Amino acid sequence: MxxxxxxxxxxxxxxxxxxxxxxxxxxxxxxxxxxxxxxHKRDILVDRVEDARDAQSEAQEQFKSALEQFGAVVQIENTDLKKAYDKLNAEYEDSEKAANKVSERIDKVESVADDLFEEWEDELKLYKSADLRRSSQRKLQKTKTRYREMLASMHRAEKSMAPVLRTFRDNVLFLKHNLNAQAIGSLRSEFSTLKGEIDGLIKNMNEAIKTSNKFIADIKQ
Incomplete structure (x- = not known):
């Protein structure tokens, strides 16, 4: 046998x-x-990059939903203000959770990447063949470069969530403290600001997702 x-x-x-x-x-x-x-650490890194990418994609959808709900509230005449507040507050809370999830996933990516690169550097010293060592070192430098590009893109997307959340929170609080038709009028003037911020956020997240996919493809080679 x-x-x-x-x-x-x-x-x-x-x-x-x-x-x-x-x-x-x-x-x-x-x-x-x-x-x-x-x-191994390489596998864990790929898995965590995929998780961060997916969290960004989910956050995109959540921020789009929040913008749609905001637009619906300010455009409808005779809106039930209490219901409007409840809907917008729920969207804000969901957006905040989505943003926190993105940050947590990025932190996990950084943690395992640091450990992987440290291990890789240490193991270069174990090579007896100079040619193989140089080849592995080139691969390490290429991987680090791709990683830094991806991480910078992730952090740009992460940072662009903060102004969106601030604007959203301010408007939700304003509606809470001013449950009247005049409050809705004030929110209408804020809609274009929020839309511009969310459009910028989505653009940054698309770039981060793109660089994440490229990094995953490169590291699997």
């Missing part, structure tokens, strides 16, 4: 993932557990 090919059981991968919360801030233990089931 021939030797059976070693296959990593799916349940073992699941067990490693379920144990992740118990490692807390101990990244060494976390990486060790994941490597035991064949998941």
């Amino acid at each position: 021939g030797k059976k090919t070693a296959i990593i059981p799916g349940w073992l991968v699941l067990v490693a993932i379920l144990w992740v919360p118990f490692f807390g801030g101990c990244s060494t233990a976390y990486y060790g557990a994941m490597e035991k089931v064949g998941i």
Whole structure:
């Protein structure tokens, strides 16, 4: 009989993932557990970049929804002001959650990338072949360059969420404190400002998503 090919059981991968919360801030233990089931820092980085990209895509949709709701409220005559406030406040809270999720995902990308590059630098010293070392070093520098481009793009998108949230929050608070037709009139004048900020945000997020996809494709080569 021939030797059976070693296959990593799916349940073992699941067990490693379920144990992740118990490692807390101990990244060494976390990486060790994941490597035991064949998941390395490079794989984790790709996974986290994908998570950050998806969070940005979700945030785009949420901010679009918030803008649509804002526009609907200010354009309809005889709006029920209490319902209008409740809707806009819910959209603001959902937008804030989406923004926080994007920031959290970016932080996780940075954490594993720093660890991956540090490990890679250390392992360059282990090469006996100078040619292989140089080849790996070139690959590392290329990966770092792509990573920095992607991260800068992510942070631009992240920063562009702040003014949108501030404008949205100000308008929601104003409506809360002035539940009258005059308040709706004031909000109408703010709509173009909010739209411009959200259009800029969506443009930055599209660029971040594009650079994320390029980084993922490059690192998988």
